[in-house]
Structure formats: structure tokens, C-alpha cells
Amino acid sequence: MSGIIIHSIPGSPFGRAALLTLEEKGASYRFGMVAPGTLREQQHLARHPFGRVPVLQHDDFQLYEAQAILRYVDRALPGPALTPAQPRAAARMDQLMNINDWYLFQGVANVIAFQRVVGPRLLGLIPDEAAIAAAMPKGCAVFEELSHLLADQPYFTGDSISLADLLLAPQLDFLCDTPEWTVLADGRENLPTWLDRMKQRSSMQATTWERVAAMAQGSRNSHVSARRERDSNGLAASIPAPQAGR
Ligand SMILES: N[C@@H](CCC(=O)N[C@@H](CS)C(=O)NCC(=O)O)C(=O)O
Helix, strand or coil: CCCEEEEECCCCHHHHHHHHHHHHHCCEEEEEECCCCCCCCHHHHCCCCCCCCCEEEECCEEEECHHHHHHHHHHHCCCCCCCCCCHHHHHHHHHHHHHHHHHHHHHHHHHHHHHHHHHHHHHCCCCCHHHHHHHHHHHHHHHHHHHHHHCCCCECCECCCCHHHHHHHHHHHHHCCCCCHHHHHCCCCHHHHHHHHHHCCHHHHCCCHHHHHHHHHCCCCCEECHHHHHHHHCCCCCCCCCCCCC
């Protein structure tokens, strides 16, 4: 089948960043459900040799690595530009995307969000409190730097949303449901304010864990981004509030 497919797992923050970018572009796409536990199976390894998600399929073009997917979607599809035109703002965007991957995810979100949210919810695990405590100093350092770089701007690279916001928001939306959020955000009020701003966007509301799980159930069907639906109706998209969690 032609068109765009995102192969991912509901709840994956990197997968959500890909979906968010498609939503912001107003694209139509399908969600290709990858069952947890099948990431190392041949069918998925053929798409992603390192056994992770997300993977983008655009007609005969296949691509893994979230940053590459976000940049490809921004370059290849019509819709609002999600990369600043100004070189310094674009460089700041690139820097923030690497902060997300190297410092926020590695050792902070992949520990705290896994121990508090993913492990208990999907695998029935009890949080490892020692691992969470060990992740907190790095977590505070990362939050301090994110707060510094955001400063008093509405979005990380200025007045308009960019790929940096779309990569970071799923990670922070995970963390904001944990008890550690209070400490991470303490004295860094611009971060919860930014996250609230992000959560008001139709792209964030269309890609909550529940909404993606619903997409996965009907994964043979094309999903029309909330933005495209709104544009074609000439109305604000009416998206029901999520029931719980994300
Ligand atoms: N560098 C990768 C990271 C992707 C990643 O870590 N995805 C997680 C889900 S959010 C995953 O596939 N985890 C499965 C595993 O580690 O086995 C990217 O940017 O796409």
C-alpha cells in the first residue's frame, strides 16, 4: 500500500515525535503496529537492523532514526516549515535535538519514564527506586539547560514551533506524570508552561498513548491528521479529551 506509514509502538516517545511532525504538516498517514516483544524478530529487523522504533515508510522509501524521519518529513511534505530559516535558530534546533537524544533520553527519560510509566504499565514491573534516584542528578542538569535555552520564548527556537519542540515534548510529557517532575521542574517554570502550550496543540492531542493505541487497532486505515481534518472542515478539529494518561 502506498503513502506514509509509521511503524511504531503506542507510547513510544520517539514514535510520537514522528507522528507529531506528520500532524503538524497536516499529512495523512497510517500507523503500523509493531507488537512489543517483536522488535528483534526478522520482520522488524528488516526495517530496523537495531531493533527499535520508529521506522518511516514513504512509498518505496524506508527510514529509521527519529531525527532523520522528522527532518525528512519537514523537507519532503508540504505544510508549515518546522525548521527555522535563520541559521542560528536552525543550529539551536539541531543542538536541542541532540540534547534530547544524548542527555535527556539516555540515562534520564529512559530510566525514569521506563521505571515509572512503561515498565509498570506494559510489563507489570515495580519501579527500581535506586535507579530512579541515580538518574536524578543528570535529570536536573538537563532540565536546567533546557530551561536556560528556552528562556522566555514560547517555543525552543523562538516564536514558532520547530522539530526541537516536537522531539522534546513526548519525553517531557512522559516525565510530567512521574513524582520526579516536581523536582525536575522546580525553579524551571518555563518548562511546564511550554509543555502546557504544547499540549494545547491538536497534534499533541491526536497522538496521546490512547489515541495512538486506537490508531493501532485500526492500523490498516489511513489516519488523517487533525490539522488536515480541521482545514477540510473549515472548523476547529474536535478532539475528545483523553481518558487517562497519554
Ligand atoms: N535513536 C533512536 C532511538 C529510538 C528508541 O530508542 N526507541 C525506543 C522506543 S521510544 C525503542 O525502540 N526501544 C526498544 C528497545 O530498546 O529495545 C531514534 O531516534 O529513533
